[in-house]
Amino acid sequence: MESVQAIKQRFEIIGNDPKLNRAIEKAIQVAPTDISVLVAGESGVGKENIPRIIHSLSHRKHGKYIAVNCGAIPEGTIDSELFGHEKGAFTGATNTREGYFEVADGGTIFLDEVGELPLTTQVRLLRVLENGEFIKVGSSQVQKTDVRIVAATNVNLFHAIEKGKFREDLYYRLSTVDITLPPLRERKEDIHLLFRKFASDFAHKYKMPPLKLDENAIAVLQKFRWSGNIRQLRNVAEQISVLETNREITAATLQSYLPAEGTNLPSVIKDKKGDSDFNTEREILYKVLFDMKSDLHDLKKLTLELMQSGSSKVQETNQNLIKKIYGSQENDSEIDFEEEPRTALIATPNKEERYQENDDSYLFAETIEEEEEILRLEQKEIEMIKKSLEKNKGKRKAAADELGISERTLYRKIKQFDL
Numbered sequence: 001m002e003s004v005q006a007i008k009q010r011f012e013i014i015g016n017d018p019k020l021n022r023a024i025e026k027a028i029q030v031a032p033t034d035i036s037v038l039v040a041g042e043s044g045v046g047k048e049n050i051p052r053i054i055h056s057l058s059h060r061k062h063g064k065y066i067a068v069n070c071g072a073i074p075e076g077t078i079d080s081e082l083f084g085h086e087k088g089a090f091t092g093a094t095n096t097r098e099g100y101f102e103v104a105d106g107g108t109i110f111l112d113e114v115g116e117l118p119l120t121t122q123v124r125l126l127r128v129l130e131n132g133e134f135i136k137v138g139s140s141q142v143q144k145t146d147v148r149i150v151a152a153t154n155v156n157l158f159h160a161i162e163k164g165k166f167r168e169d170l171y172y173r174l175s176t177v178d179i180t181l182p183p184l185r186e187r188k189e190d191i192h193l194l195f196r197k198f199a200s201d202f203a204h205k206y207k208m209p210p211l212k213l214d215e216n217a218i219a220v221l222q223k224f225r226w227s228g229n230i231r232q233l234r235n236v237a238e239q240i241s242v243l244e245t246n247r248e249i250t251a252a253t254l255q256s257y258l259p260a261e262g263t264n265l266p267s268v269i270k271d272k273k274g275d276s277d278f279n280t281e282r283e284i285l286y287k288v289l290f291d292m293k294s295d296l297h298d299l300k301k302l303t304l305e306l307m308q309s310g311s312s313k314v315q316e317t318n319q320n321l322i323k324k325i326y327g328s329q330e331n332d333s334e335i336d337f338e339e340e341p342r343t344a345l346i347a348t349p350n351k352e353e354r355y356q357e358n359d360d361s362y363l364f365a366e367t368i369e370e371e372e373e374i375l376r377l378e379q380k381e382i383e384m385i386k387k388s389l390e391k392n393k394g395k396r397k398a399a400a401d402e403l404g405i406s407e408r409t410l411y412r413k414i415k416q417f418d419l
């Protein structure tokens with residue numbers, strides 16, 4: 001039996017965390033059997049490594065391995081994708097098509113985000129698991145297949161069962177063995193190791209000298225929550241690798257690439273109860289917020305430079321605007337740009353001062369401000385998604401990777417915003 005260490009090398013899995021090692025060990029143990037395995041863990045923890053290990057160590061290793069993201073396939077086509085269809089089964093079915101369960105006969109199918117399967121598909125899946133039987137869409141002929149199923153979920157399937165969205169019998173069929181991968185924040189020792197690996201990969205890819213984090217930066221890296229887990233860490237490492245000319249990374253530099261923690265974004269509050277999209281939704285909103293913040297910073301810097309280098313005319317004609325952006329200072333007819341311009345950049349009028357006369361107007365104004373902010377965030381989110389899809393020629397997987405979100409979340413966003 002191959003050792004955990006050898007498997008880690010073969011699959012380029014970085015980390016020494018005991019829970020990670022135990023997960024790999026379990027995968028090695030169950031691989032030679034045909035037991036169904038359910039892999040659990042937050043988005044981005046590396047769940048896909050487990051079915052790849054299981055397949056490659058099983059007697060099916062020369063058979064096909066197919067990974068299916070159940071959340072990324074529209075409900076209307078999932079049965080046909082998985083089980084195939086007959087010619088004429090529905091409009092557009094011009095030919096008979098083999099589904100993944102037919103193609104992967106003798107191999108392994110990885111069903112990622114299995115909790116996203118519609119109930120009708122769950123019934124079909126249960127049948128395959130029980131006796132290897134399935135029926136193509138539009139057919140009445142029962143077919144046989146011999147496929148091993150490894151499923152994964154980043155939501156608590158018990159909640160889905162309670163809500164009537166997931167069949168209990170299917171859950172027990174899928175999870176003969178459970179393998180759970182820990183979130184990155186519980187693998188503190190591995191975070192720097194992973195960052196170094198990614199930084200070295202990107203240095204190689206972009207032909208730049210490798211990054212080096214100083215001690216404080218390492219501490220920041222380890223303290224951060226990493227709600228998007230390894231995927232998020234990889235994205236941050238890539239951004240810094242490409243954008244930073246100074247390759248010695250300090251805590252402040254690193255911090256500027258990390259989303260502010262504890263930001264009271266509406267979706268974060270809404271999802272605190274433990275809804276499934278909490279991590280990924282937050283991830284994208286953080287990213288959006290971060291981009292907006294840096295755009296704003298750049299804009300302010302630009303106008304400040306213009307005013308400093310330009311004429312007093314700019315200041316005269318835009319006095320009100322300047323006050324609004326850089327703070328209203330009583331009896332100030334002119335702002336002293338020589339004095340600590342960076343402080344001026346972030347100074348905003350105190351909200352209590354602005355609204356102290358009337359509490360209601362304060363609350364009202366706050367609500368409107370928040371609503372406008374949400375709309376702006378949404379707009380920005382739509383723009384980012386559109387750009388990324390265009391750049392990646394409509395390939396959702398590539399776009400999702402670039403945006404640092406899962407394909408399932410991207411698929412939902414596309415539906416939500418009608419893109």
Ligand SMILES: Nc1ncnc2c1ncn2[C@@H]1O[C@H](COP(=O)(O)OP(=O)(O)OP(=O)(O)O)[C@@H](O)[C@H]1O
Pocket residue numbers: 012013014015041042043044045046047048049112153154194230231234405406407
């Ligand atoms: N231990 C590891 N060492 C190096 N890279 C890793 C490790 N684990 C995961 N990765 C990388 O992190 C990224 C996310 O992994 P993966 O897609 O397997 O996550 P996931 O848990 O399946 O997420 P989701 O639930 O969103 O599909 C991938 O690019 C993967 O190669």
